[in-house]
Amino acid sequence: MSAPDPRTHEDYDRLYYRLDLEPGASAADIKHNYRQLAQIFHPDKWRHPTAASLHWADEQFKRIKEAREVLEAYWAAHHEAPSSGYALSDAQRGRALEQVRELQMRRERLSIDLDNLQRERLRTLAEIARMQNERERLIGDIVRLRDDASREREAHADWNEQKQAFSASNASSNSASDYDAPHGYEAGIATPAESDFAPTKSHPIRHFFFSRFDDPSRGWLMTLSGAVFVLIVLFVAAHRIVFSVFDMTGSWRWLAVFLQTLLISSGAVLAGGFAWAQRTLHRADGAGRVHGVPLPVQETWLRVTTSLRGTSRHGAAWQIETGALSTGDSGFEIDAVLRYSTRPHGEGEANQAVRFRCRAQAAGAGATRIAWDFGVQAPTWWLVPAAQVVRDLRWRIEADIAGRI
Numbered sequence: 332m333s334a335p336d337p338r339t340h341e342d343y344d345r346l347y348y349r350l351d352l353e354p355g356a357s358a359a360d361i362k363h364n365y366r367q368l369a370q371i372f373h374p375d376k377w378r379h380p381t382a383a384s385l386h387w388a389d390e391q392f393k394r395i396k397e398a399r400e401v402l403e404a405y406w407a408a409h410h411e412a413p414s415s416g417y418a419l420s421d422a423q424r425g426r427a428l429e430q431v432r433e434l435q436m437r438r439e440r441l442s443i444d445l446d447n448l449q450r451e452r453l454r455t456l457a458e459i460a461r462m463q464n465e466r467e468r469l470i471g472d473i474v475r476l477r478d479d480a481s482r483e484r485e486a487h488a489d490w491n492e493q494k495q496a497f498s499a500s501n502a503s504s505n506s507a508s509d510y511d512a513p514h515g516y517e518a519g520i521a522t523p524a525e526s527d528f529a530p531t532k533s534h535p536i537r538h539f540f541f542s543r544f545d546d547p548s549r550g551w552l553m554t555l556s557g558a559v560f561v562l563i564v565l566f567v568a569a570h571r572i573v574f575s576v577f578d579m580t581g582s583w584r585w586l587a588v589f590l591q592t593l594l595i596s597s598g599a600v601l602a603g604g605f606a607w608a609q610r611t612l613h614r615a616d617g618a619g620r621v622h623g624v625p626l627p628v629q630e631t632w633l634r635v636t637t638s639l640r641g642t643s644r645h646g647a648a649w650q651i652e653t654g655a656l657s658t659g660d661s662g663f664e665i666d667a668v669l670r671y672s673t674r675p676h677g678e679g680e681a682n683q684a685v686r687f688r689c690r691a692q693a694a695g696a697g698a699t700r701i702a703w704d705f706g707v708q709a710p711t712w713w714l715v716p717a718a719q720v721v722r723d724l725r726w727r728i729e730a731d732i733a734g735r736i
Contacts, residue, residue: 343401343402343405343413346398346401346402347398347402349394349395349398350364350365350368350395350398350399350402351364351368352364354412355412356412357406357412358402358403358406361399361402361403361406362399362403365395365396365398365399368395369392369395369396372388372389372391372392372395373388373392374388374389374392482637483633483637557606561598561599561602562595562599565594565595565598565599565602566591566595568594568598569590569591569594569595569598570591572594573587573590573591573594574587574591577590604714604715605711605714605715607715607718608714608715608717608718609714609718611718611719611721611722612705612707612718612721614725615705615721615722615725616704616705618725618729619702619703619704619705619725620702621700621701621702622700622701622702623694623698623699623700623701624698624699624701624732625697625698626697626698626699626732627660627693627697627698627699628656628657628660628661628662628663628691628692628693628699629656629660631663631691631699631701631732632656632663632691634728634731634732635665635689635691635728635731635732636651636654636665637731638724638727638728638731638732639651639665639667639687639724641727642669642720642723642724642727643669647669647670647671647672648669649667649668649669649687650667650668650669650670651665651666651667652666652667652668653665653666654666654667657692660693661692661693662690662691662692662693662699663689663690663691664688664689664690664691665687665688665689666686666687666688667686667687667688668684668685668686668687669684669685669687669720670683670684671683671720683708683709683713683716683717684707684708684709685705685706685707685708685709685717685720685721685724686705686706686707686708687703687704687705687706687724688703688704688705688706689701689702689703690702690703701732703728705721705724705725707721
């Protein structure tokens with residue numbers, strides 16, 4: 332039966348430290364260190380024979396002797412190194428485990444909070460970057476609007492100079508009804524009140540077909556029927572052309588089928604481009620019919636000329652051949668032409684021309700009646716670029732006159 336623990340409540344680590352040992356040292360180490368320390372602190376061995384020094388050495392010797400006795404007694408009773416400190420009860424151990432679990436849960440919650448903060452930081456940085464991009468875009472828009480306003484002010488100043496020059500020439504010569512306009516404007520043309528105000532009559536065949544294609548109720552059916560009819564005609568024509576040369580059952584049938592498909596595809600592209608160009612010209616004719624705008628003649632003139640200056644194609648700009656503003660701001664007429672080449676950057680001789688004619692007259696205080704039409708001088712295979720020019724100018728005029736009121 333093992334002997335009881337002689338010092339239940341003793342801190343055995345301090346006893347080991349008194350003997351200059353690490354906790355858990357063996358009985359042999361305890362005896363060895365005790366002998367070494369006894370050679371130093373034993374009153375018979377102490378080398379400083381003063382009263383205070385002898386008293387201190389005697390106290391130290393008693394302490395190391397007590398530590399040796401307690402530790403050797405524990406080793407003799409248990410044959411193992413003594414444990415340090417107090418032993419925890421089950422309740423204390425349960426509370427300690429509960430505290431550890433609570434600390435772990437708090438650690439997990441803190442980790443989740445840190446992850447949320449990190450994600451929030453990333454979202455904030457992304458939002459800041461987006462706001463910076465938006466700021467740069469707004470700055471660009473402001474700069475562009477400022478440039479547009481500056482150009483409009485310059486155009487308005489030019490118009491005022493032209494009007495003053497016209498007033499001066501009109502005061503010196505009562506017989507003059509128009510003024511000499513700069514930048515290629517030619518005087519002496521008829522005012523809108525003296526000329527036919529309505530736009531020129533559109534192509535009758537084009538108007539007959541595409542007025543039905545643009546019908547809101549059945550336009551889609553007409554468009555689908557026209558496309559199917561064109562494909563059938565292309566198929567029949569390509570079949571007759573190809574198989575008039577190749578045998579329908581010969582070894583070269585695959586080549587015949589390929590050529591037939593190629594002819595049908597090319598014909599569909601050409602027919603589609605021609606139909607799109609004709610439809611664009613028809614819509615431009617419809618948009619140019621006589622209509623009113625709530626702008627004075629002077630402002631309408633300014634916006635139409637600004638639209639012409641802002642629309643170009645392949646590096647070519649509109650040239651206003653004739654233009655006149657009537658006396659007393661009662662109306663105006665413009666005749667402009669755009670000549671350009673389909674080659675990149677306008678290289679080579681111009682081979683297309685689009686003519687634009689616009690008439691306007693006052694329709695009361697702050698209102699104007701306006702009409703325009705287009706003329707295209709281009710071969711059929713160059714009709715699509717010309718239609719693009721017409722579409723771009725039509726959209727720009729509508730935006731400048733209607734969209735910016």
